[in-house]
Amino acid sequence: MLKPKILTTDILIVGGGTAGCFAALTAAETSQAQVLIVEKAHIKRSGCLAAGVNALNAYLPEGETPESYLEYVRQDAAGVVREDLVFSLAQNFNRVTRKLEELGLRILKDADGHYVVRGRHSIKINGENIKPLLASSVAQYTNIRVLNRVNVTDYICREHKVVGVLAFSLEKDVFYVIYAKAVICATGGAAGLYRPNNPGFSRHKMWYCPFNTGAGYAMGIRAGAEMTGFEMRFIALRCKDTIAPTGTIAQGVKAVQVNGRGEEYLGRYAGILSTPMRLWATVAENQRGLGPCYLQTEGITVQQEEELYKAYLNMAPAQVLSWLDSGRNPRLANVEITGTEPYIVGGHCASGYWVDSRRATTLPGLFVAGDAAGGCPKKYVPGCLAEGEIAALSALEYSRGQESQTFSDDEMDAVRVRMNRCFDSRQSLYNAEQTEEAMQKIMDEYAGGIGTGYLIDGRKLAIAARKIQELLQCATEMHAENLPELLHIQEVVDRLYVCKVVIAHMQARKETRWPGYQQNADYPERDDPNWLKYVNSRYRAGKVEIVFRDIVKKGEFYEHSD
Amino acid sequence: MSIRIDQSLCTGCGLCRDVCPGGLIRQDERKKAFIPEPRDCWGCAACLKECGYGAIRYFLGSDMGGQGAYLVVKDEQGCLHWQINKNGLHTHIRVNKKEANIY
Numbered sequence: 001m002l003k004p005k006i007l008t009t010d011i012l013i014v015g016g017g018t019a020g021c022f023a024a025l026t027a028a029e030t031s032q033a034q035v036l037i038v039e040k041a042h043i044k045r046s047g048c049l050a051a052g053v054n055a056l057n058a059y060l061p062e063g064e065t066p067e068s069y070l071e072y073v074r075q076d077a078a079g080v081v082r083e084d085l086v087f088s089l090a091q092n093f094n095r096v097t098r099k100l101e102e103l104g105l106r107i108l109k110d111a112d113g114h115y116v117v118r119g120r121h122s123i124k125i126n127g128e129n130i131k132p133l134l135a136s137s138v139a140q141y142t143n144i145r146v147l148n149r150v151n152v153t154d155y156i157c158r159e160h161k162v163v164g165v166l167a168f169s170l171e172k173d174v175f176y177v178i179y180a181k182a183v184i185c186a187t188g189g190a191a192g193l194y195r196p197n198n199p200g201f202s203r204h205k206m207w208y209c210p211f212n213t214g215a216g217y218a219m220g221i222r223a224g225a226e227m228t229g230f231e232m233r234f235i236a237l238r239c240k241d242t243i244a245p246t247g248t249i250a251q252g253v254k255a256v257q258v259n260g261r262g263e264e265y266l267g268r269y270a271g272i273l274s275t276p277m278r279l280w281a282t283v284a285e286n287q288r289g290l291g292p293c294y295l296q297t298e299g300i301t302v303q304q305e306e307e308l309y310k311a312y313l314n315m316a317p318a319q320v321l322s323w324l325d326s327g328r329n330p331r332l333a334n335v336e337i338t339g340t341e342p343y344i345v346g347g348h349c350a351s352g353y354w355v356d357s358r359r360a361t362t363l364p365g366l367f368v369a370g371d372a373a374g375g376c377p378k379k380y381v382p383g384c385l386a387e388g389e390i391a392a393l394s395a396l397e398y399s400r401g402q403e404s405q406t407f408s409d410d411e412m413d414a415v416r417v418r419m420n421r422c423f424d425s426r427q428s429l430y431n432a433e434q435t436e437e438a439m440q441k442i443m444d445e446y447a448g449g450i451g452t453g454y455l456i457d458g459r460k461l462a463i464a465a466r467k468i469q470e471l472l473q474c475a476t477e478m479h480a481e482n483l484p485e486l487l488h489i490q491e492v493v494d495r496l497y498v499c500k501v502v503i504a505h506m507q508a509r510k511e512t513r514w515p516g517y518q519q520n521a522d523y524p525e526r527d528d529p530n531w532l533k534y535v536n537s538r539y540r541a542g543k544v545e546i547v548f549r550d551i552v553k554k555g556e557f558y559e560h561s562d
Numbered sequence: 563m564s565i566r567i568d569q570s571l572c573t574g575c576g577l578c579r580d581v582c583p584g585g586l587i588r589q590d591e592r593k594k595a596f597i598p599e600p601r602d603c604w605g606c607a608a609c610l611k612e613c614g615y616g617a618i619r620y621f622l623g624s625d626m627g628g629q630g631a632y633l634v635v636k637d638e639q640g641c642l643h644w645q646i647n648k649n650g651l652h653t654h655i656r657v658n659k660k661e662a663n664i665y
């Protein structure tokens with residue numbers, strides 16, 4: 001039986017990851033507000049940055065400008081981006097990068113003290129300790145409080161206004177009712193919706209953080225917030241088996257992509273060489289029987305290999321272990337590459353909450369930053385930081401006019417029942433693990449997973465929609481014996497809500513805009529006259545209602561109007 | 563992909579349990595660490611870096627091509643000392659935490 005604990009704060013941040021920590025730092029530095037971070041793991045290593053990252057992928061070196069970055073993102077994402085959002089982040093990339101350096105991040109510099117650039121917009125770092133650096137900065141502020149090992153489940157809404165959250169502890173029998181003057185959602189994206197590359201023992205050896213289960217999206221969906229771009233899934237091109245990043249090899253030792261016959265194949269899939277095209281070309285080569293595909297590393301020098309080892313240990317140690325365990329070092333054997341299962345990630349693609357230019361969602365009192373926020377692909381670490389900053393300043397401004405809310409006794413009783421429902425219910429036939437497996441199978445087979453080469457069509461999507469709804473129905477009756485089981489139920493329910501919205505968005509976009517990410521067999525062509533627009537949705541009375549919206553241009557200041 | 567905890571080396575400090583981004587590690591009644599569901603490991607290596615006693619080994623599942631090698635790491639004097647062990651042979655790679663990657 002979970003017992004209630006009530007807390008109040010000024011600014012509540014859900015998720016102490018990249019964006020969440022930076023939002024907290026911004027709020028604490030610029031105001032006297034009380035800031036509370038609620039984090040399901042521990043902010044020292046939680047979220048995407050746990051293992052480390054090896055570059056800051058959004059930096060503007062000499063010759064690049066916020067305009068040129070926007071142009072790059074617009075091209076890569078085939079025009080359907082929120083220009084206001086991309087531009088405002090790009091304006092801040094370099095400043096937040098310098099701030100990270102002040103916090104202690106090591107960045108590679110040339111003899112003149114300039115950051116060394118990799119590709120067009122990446123700078124090289126030692127990113128192994130990037131998350132501990134952020135966490136220790138957070139610890140220096142007395143007006144930031146951190147609740148680790150507490151999982152947030154839902155927003156508390158009053159007349160559509162978000163006034164707090166419900167959460168439960170993962171360590172003691174306590175549920176939390178937390179009231180706040182403003183809430184910032186920074187829970188990252190969603191992994192584990194589709195059957196992963198390694199579905200068995202190594203089921204969590206995926207690229208995106210498997211503990212980011214789309215909780216923030218699901219909470220927003222359930223509360224009726226408008227969502228955008230869920231049809232633009234992110235499918236990464238990664239090293240086979242370890243699902244480790246490939247950019248370090250491709251850009252570091254300038255390895256080209258070759259097929260099983262040793263031919264460079266990207267040129268065959270012309271047009272612009274966008275991120276989705278690199279992935280799609282690899283899938284297509286395999287489908288034509290010309291796989292497997294590789295990054296051509298054979299013949300690199302011993303020294304290059306050593307540097308690759310170090311770079312990978314700083315972000316994806318499994319890759320180095322794989323090289324040495326198999327004896328197929330990159331110098332001796334090309335590195336096989338593969339497409340991952342689809343993720344929903346607002347920092348790489350455009351899926352997430354629909355926001356105004358201030359990062360306010362359509363629910364008053366709720367702001368969002370990082371992979372949870374939509375409309376703005378290619379944020380990466382610097383963009384997530386910059387967005388955390390913008391969201392924090394907007395939340396602070398909003399919070400000044402707000403009073404803390406509280407539940408009546410009756411409402412509190414209802415919450416107590418709700419938070420204990422899974423313990424009080426009778427044993428059910430299905431547990432979270434079975435439900436997760438079923439969900440991933442459905443998404444793989446009917447909603448364009450790895451198994452079907454990512455291709456979608458209307459008939460299969462209709463089946464997916466029906467089956468996910470059936471699972472969601474069964475999921476409401478699942479029983480938990482302990483806190484880990486309760487968490488697993490919550491995670492799979494959250495994922496099911498996200499799946500529902502992903503399917504509805506894919507059904508709505510009747511064209512093919514992003515090869516692989518959103519490739520519709522019924523409408524195989526890109527159709528600019530009709531589809532250069534956003535697919536958005538709101539969840540109302542159990543239904544995902546689709547709304548279309550026109551492209552927001554760079555100079556516009558977008559505000560919610562309907 | 564997962565970790566294996568050698569309880570005979572574990573002192574029960576609990577640091578690995580605190581840091582795991584998936585909250586996967588628990589401690590038994592003697593405070594010794596264990597991972598109830600090894601399949602849920604992401605392979606981030608955060609727990610290994612915390613363990614000052616080398617009690618945590620990191621290995622590839624056979625579904626990822628694992629053939630018996632494992633990885634341990636020690637955080638000492640500003641460096642991460644990674645050691646990959648395969649059939650009794652050790653490969654040692656030192657990464658200075660103050661140096662950025664060349665790649």
Ligand SMILES: Cc1cc2nc3c(=O)[nH]c(=O)nc-3n(C[C@H](O)[C@H](O)[C@H](O)COP(=O)(O)OP(=O)(O)OC[C@H]3O[C@@H](n4cnc5c(N)ncnc54)[C@H](O)[C@@H]3O)c2cc1C
Pocket residue numbers: 014015016017018019020038039040041046047048049052053054055056057058150151152153186187188189207208209211212213215216245347348369370371372379380381382384
């Ligand atoms: C493996 C990997 C490598 C990457 N490499 C690079 C790179 O080299 N360069 C680059 O620029 N970008 C890189 N990226 C992208 C970048 O790291 C992410 O876009 C960014 O870190 C996301 O920040 P975030 O704050 O949105 O999410 P996160 O940092 O993941 O934070 C989300 C937080 O929310 C918490 N949370 C989730 N649900 C709940 C809940 N219900 N209750 C409470 N807390 C919750 C999580 O535990 C987590 O701490 C990489 C991403 C990944 C996954």
Ligand code: SF4
Pocket residue numbers: 564565581582583584585586587597602603604605606607608609610
């Ligand atoms: S490697 Fe990472 S995910 Fe796996 S148990 Fe250790 S800390 Fe947890």
Ligand code: SF4
Pocket residue numbers: 567571572573574575576577578579594595612613614615616617618
């Ligand atoms: S960090 Fe090492 S010694 Fe400490 S509890 Fe974990 S395994 Fe045991």
